[in-house]
Amino acid sequence: MELGMVSKDTSWWIFTLPAFFGSTNLLDGYVLFSIFMASLSVALLSWAFSVGGIAWKNGRNRKGSLPIPGPRGLPVFGILFTLCRGLAHRSLAAMAWSGANKQLMAFSLGSTPVVVASDPHTAREILTSSHFADRPIKQSAKSLMFSRAIGFAPNGTYWRLLRRIASSHLFAPKRIMAHETGRQLDCTTMLRDIANEQKLHGSVFLRKHLQFAALNNIMGSVFGKRYDQSKDGKELEELRDMVREGFELLGAFNWSDYFPWLSYFYDPFHINQRCSKLVPRVRKLVKGIIEQHQQLCESKILFDNADFVDVLLSLDGEEKLQEDDMVAVLWEMIFRGTDTTALLTEWVMAELILHPEVQAKLQLEIDSIVTNKTLTDADLAKLPYLQAVIKETLRVHPPGPLLSWARLSTSDVQLSNGMLVPANTTAMVNMWAITHDPNVWNDPLEFKPERFLEADVDVRGGDLRLAPFGAGRRVCPGKNLGLVTVSLWVAKLVQHFKWVQDLGAHPVDLSEVLKLSCEMKFPLHAIGVARDDTPLP
Numbered sequence: 011m012e013l014g015m016v017s018k019d020t021s022w023w024i025f026t027l028p029a030f031f032g033s034t035n036l037l038d039g040y041v042l043f044s045i046f047m048a049s050l051s052v053a054l055l056s057w058a059f060s061v062g063g064i065a066w067k068n069g070r071n072r073k074g075s076l077p078i079p080g081p082r083g084l085p086v087f088g089i090l091f092t093l094c095r096g097l098a099h100r101s102l103a104a105m106a107w108s109g110a111n112k113q114l115m116a117f118s119l120g121s122t123p124v125v126v127a128s129d130p131h132t133a134r135e136i137l138t139s140s141h142f143a144d145r146p147i148k149q150s151a152k153s154l155m156f157s158r159a160i161g162f163a164p165n166g167t168y169w170r171l172l173r174r175i176a177s178s179h180l181f182a183p184k185r186i187m188a189h190e191t192g193r194q195l196d197c198t199t200m201l202r203d204i205a206n207e208q209k210l211h212g213s214v215f216l217r218k219h220l221q222f223a224a225l226n227n228i229m230g231s232v233f234g235k236r237y238d239q240s241k242d243g244k245e246l247e248e249l250r251d252m253v254r255e256g257f258e259l260l261g262a263f264n265w266s267d268y269f270p271w272l273s274y275f276y277d278p279f280h281i282n283q284r285c286s287k288l289v290p291r292v293r294k295l296v297k298g299i300i301e302q303h304q305q306l307c308e309s310k311i312l313f314d315n316a317d318f319v320d321v322l323l324s325l326d327g328e329e330k331l332q333e334d335d336m337v338a339v340l341w342e343m344i345f346r347g348t349d350t351t352a353l354l355t356e357w358v359m360a361e362l363i364l365h366p367e368v369q370a371k372l373q374l375e376i377d378s379i380v381t382n383k384t385l386t387d388a389d390l391a392k393l394p395y396l397q398a399v400i401k402e403t404l405r406v407h408p409p410g411p412l413l414s415w416a417r418l419s420t421s422d423v424q425l426s427n428g429m430l431v432p433a434n435t436t437a438m439v440n441m442w443a444i445t446h447d448p449n450v451w452n453d454p455l456e457f458k459p460e461r462f463l464e465a466d467v468d469v470r471g472g473d474l475r476l477a478p479f480g481a482g483r484r485v486c487p488g489k490n491l492g493l494v495t496v497s498l499w500v501a502k503l504v505q506h507f508k509w510v511q512d513l514g515a516h517p518v519d520l521s522e523v524l525k526l527s528c529e530m531k532f533p534l535h536a537i538g539v540a541r542d543d544t545p546l547p
């Protein structure tokens with residue numbers, strides 16, 4: 011009897027299962043349940059035995075003579091929760107430094123297998139290999155037309171054409187030089203606005219001025235269009251809103267990027283819907299500007315200071331782009347060029363305010379070279395300490411600590427250390443980890459521009475100890491434009507003002523926030539004391 015009771019109690023689920031599975035047949039339900047349990051066990055077992063997590067199952071990390079080490083993370087999710095909030099570059103650096111993971115570490119982001127390099131040697135192998143010349147594309151980037159722009163176009167004929175147009179037309183040295191007038195103009199407006207705000211409020215909200223100057227400057231170079239805050243309020247606000255929305259969508263964490271099947275029924279931030287609303291607005295704006303240029307541009311003669319729209323319209327034959335592709339390329343420039351320039355200048359200014367001795371030394375250098383005349387691009391090469399200050403800021407605060415956009419392996423790639431990265435693996439380089447590694451840099455936490463006077467380092471992709479613009483075929487094409495703009499503006503900001511902390515209301519805080527780029531969490535405010543001997547232009 012007792013035995014019967016036990017058997018009754020413990021076998022209750024046999025009767026409920028068929029109902030649970032919607033079946034009247036006990037065997038069907040039992041089979042389904044067994045399949046479910048078996049799949050769950052296989053999933054758990056593969057996770058338990060997979061270094062790197064579920065996306066590295068079946069020994070995917072052991073294809074080379076040396077296995078790629080890495081954390082297992084959580085079943086199903088991998089280390090998604092570690093990376094989707096907080097400062098991913100710091101979490102990954104801590105993980106790489108704590109184990110033998112510096113060369114390469116494997117991990118899973120949902121079903122995506124990822125490797126990250128945190129040492130210069132492996133970073134070079136990844137960034138310069140032709141097998142890593144693709145990028146994984148986020149859903150939002152695809153929806154926002156970026157798959158037809160330089161940054162996300164897959165490695166192939168179209169992307170090579172865009173790179174050729176970028177190097178021989180858009181970012182050719184003569185074009186960058188010819189746009190100096192615009193850089194100077196935007197800087198002069200910024201310096202005047204700063205002086206006015208200082209007079210009115212006794213301190214300056216620097217980020218606002220830097221962002222406006224950067225947006226106007228890139229609008230000038232790309233569309234030949236500049237805004238006046240007092241007259242073009244409505245149009246400017248519409249543009250700012252579109253740029254802000256685009257940044258938010260591109261930077262937003264989207265579960266569907268890691269679990270593609272989720273996109274059919276789960277989109278909590280309405281990313282798809284918002285992208286579909288933004289794209290027609292962008293098309294309307296950019297196409298309108300292209301039409302204006304077509305009407306105005308009667309002759310085919312292209313001057314060196316032509317804007318990007320005129321350059322693209324002047325292309326013929328194989329180089330000619332379809333109108334939608336032009337929209338994508340031009341819109342990407344606004345995205346890539348605006349925030350990077352503004353936020354790098356903000357980081358430089360923050361460090362100069364926190365290090366008055368560095369600021370004074372820089373002022374001395376500028377005053378000794380630039381006497382009684384406007385500081386120009388040509389003077390920048392004569393200011394080695396300025397270059398050192400900018401390099402040191404790029405080292406301490408690389409704007410893309412994980413190089414912003416990752417790479418994707420197109421085939422199995424054998425590394426020189428014996429590890430093999432399988433095809434279709436997302437590859438990242440943790441530039442922040444490299445630039446903060448005590449084995450690579452002495453006193454990595456100290457801000458010491460002098461280190462770059464002692465030994466010069468190429469920051470444009472030649473030396474992987476400091477490659478904030480990436481390296482190899484997909485290196486940033488805007489690096490020279492970005493560097494010359496930031497150098498000129500920083501030089502002029504310290505030439506005309508002595509910058510001090512607004513200790514009472516807004517002390518300088520170097521906390522970071524990682525969006526599309528790594529920004530100062532608290533916008534920079536400071537007191538700009540006009541330097542009497544260098545009146546504003």
Ligand code: HEM
Pocket residue numbers: 137160161162173342343344346347348350351354409410413414415416478479480481482483484485486487488489491492493
């Ligand atoms: C301080 C300024 C800048 C920094 C730190 C920066 C950084 C980067 C980085 C790290 C990459 C990825 C490189 C790689 O995968 O190896 C990149 C790509 C890119 N950048 Fe920049 N960038 C800056 C300014 C600019 C400017 C001013 C423009 C254009 C106006 C620009 C346009 C691009 C484009 C189009 C790509 C994609 C290249 C490709 O995939 O082929 N960047 N940038």
